[in-house]
Amino acid sequence: MKMKKYIADTMVEAMNKVRADFGDDAVILSSNVVTSKGFLGFFKKKSVEVVAGFDEPVQMQVEPAFVQATDLREPKQEAEIRKEMIEMKRLLQEMKQSASFGNFPDELKPLLTFLEGQELSKELIFQIGNEIFAHMKEKKKDFSNEEQLQIAKTLLMKEFSGLPFGGISFTKKYINVLGPTGVGKTTTIAKIAARALLEEKKKIGFITTDTYRIAAIEQLRTYANLLQAPVEIAYNSKDFEKSIEKMKDLDLIFIDTAGRNYKEMKFVDDLKHLIDFSLDMESFLVLSVTSKEEDMRTIVEKFTSLPIERFIFTKVDETGSIGPMFNLMKQYGIGAAYYTDGQEVPEDLAEADLEKMLKMLLAGAEHA
Template identity: 35%
Template sequence: MKIRKYNVSSLSEAKALILRDLGKEAIIVKTSKVKAPGLKGFFGKKNFEVLAALEKKDHSLSYPNKHATSNVQAFQKETHQTIPSEYTEIKKELQENRHLIAKLIKDTKNFSNRQFSGRFEDYYNLLVENGVKEDFAKEIIFELTEQHLNHTDIKSELKKLMLSKVKPIQDNISEFYDSKTIALVGPTGVGKTTSIAKLAANAVVTEGRDVGLITLDTYRIAATEQLKTYGDIIDVPVKVAYNSSQFKEIMQHFADKDNIFVDTAGRSHKNLEQLKEQKSFFDFYNVNITLLVLSLTVNFEQQRKIFESYKSFRPKGVMVTKIDEADFYGNLFNLILEFKLPIYFVTTGQSVPDDISTFSSDEIIAKILEGDYNGSSSKA
């Protein structure tokens, strides 16, 4: 296998270099964003690191000869001396991503006859550079090419097509504040405590609801005190549940409330035992809506692993935080299509209750194609 690694400013540049060096049979194994070298990187500019590979077809193996056989040992010795350390490093990286490579090879076969050119190629690159998964981008652009559009119609039709992909899923959003018990779950550091305070504040101030707050995060004193402070500000009672029986008692105490919001402790998606323990709280009392909280600053592969670990909580949807800190927004599109779950809310800062909005499919797709995403104009 012939392997090349490229550090480029755009995917178009990478494609040109791959075609030049490896030819059209090459496949892209991995694409990631890295800091640009030199002063550009110092000032925050990002480059793309692209790993490409070409499976070499060696027909000479079918026709052995004496000369080749007699020089095997000499060849092996020379090979071991000349293989660069970078190749060894890349080989290790490939071994660690075997499942990803297998999927990419399968995808490459599926799309081997789908060649984009002109404006279609430009929009394919635009989607990928803004974080849309390559297989989603390929499928979308391929569908677009089958419509035989004029160049002037491509952008508007692309937006319609992308909306048609996410709209059926987004339309499944339940009436949020009509649900009595609402819980947020997710890994450490995604902003669950601040987010649940924003939701509770909006329920009180905007919706006029009678609200109770429960926290299961007994590991961080600061988180408990933070939630109690928010509760004092909006005049909402806050209770701490140290075990599942206390949780049940508090839920019964809040039985007359319009909404009960439940904050949970952050758990690593790798610690299945802790997740199982946390899930046991929900087994004692029915939670109407559970939202999985994910940060947009985390790459999609990591988000996928987190989602798999939290599936046992049966989330009704997703809440995405730190939109304002993200480099690109395609992962919002990826989340909906990959998880088949709607995004309920996005957050864009730390201010309570202001920096939260209901998710807008129209605005996120506009962001991917051209402008900034600010969330829906309507508050949560």
């Protein structure tokens, strides 16, 4: 086995050096954090010392067929080696992840690790870490958990303050709600409509373009009956125009679109041909926080050609990590209108407020 010692500022840097010499099949034999003396006892410099090794491939001799058939020890040995190498790769990946914050003081790591658990983007986490560390260097002292949280909250407030937050404006007549199947679109529409009727005393109506699922139409009818509001079904653009004409005397018209697999662009194009987006309309994209962030990002990408005003995030109560909400808002420059945390209509609906959402994100960090 070839062995080599590496010294680097961070574990990530050390791993990159290991990979450059030995590739992904390297074996980490040991790793240590070496601390050098700092100025007046503060800001001690930490380095990572890693010893890595690599087994050179053994040239296997081809045995005669009758020997291969009777001697089964070699294939078994190969399987064990392969299993060990897979385990080593897994451990290497875990070490890489745990060393993500190697450049930051130990006092900062609990908060940064907590935010990582909330699935906040690495970009935002490192912004927070650098901001707190800058304050520590300026004041030449460690910061308490409470002080760290306040700096993190201030930074995030500044980062997202330019985005729009809050529910429907009541200045536009048509409320168009878009989103993939399974995100709770119809229930969310009912919650918003009930608030508009009961709290704002608006005359409301519904148009559904979800003609693919009978259950969806019946669900909307049930909510509409409870709210004593009319419902129209639009199978095509002409039906949509007729529905608009029938409801011209209402204050607000809520449009429930079909829940489809919007990873396929053709379904988004269908919406463009069915709905007149030039109307006096607000459009919202509904996303379930329980979905993978990559899948949510794919959906958003498909809808970038439509005038999306704000996001509506659903099923917040069904996940322990809400960082992806902030990641999507940051990446696409789109704020939030509402988030839902249950099935009750209209109770389990909260109008998006940045300060409250940050409080949710950081809840529990004081105990990290």
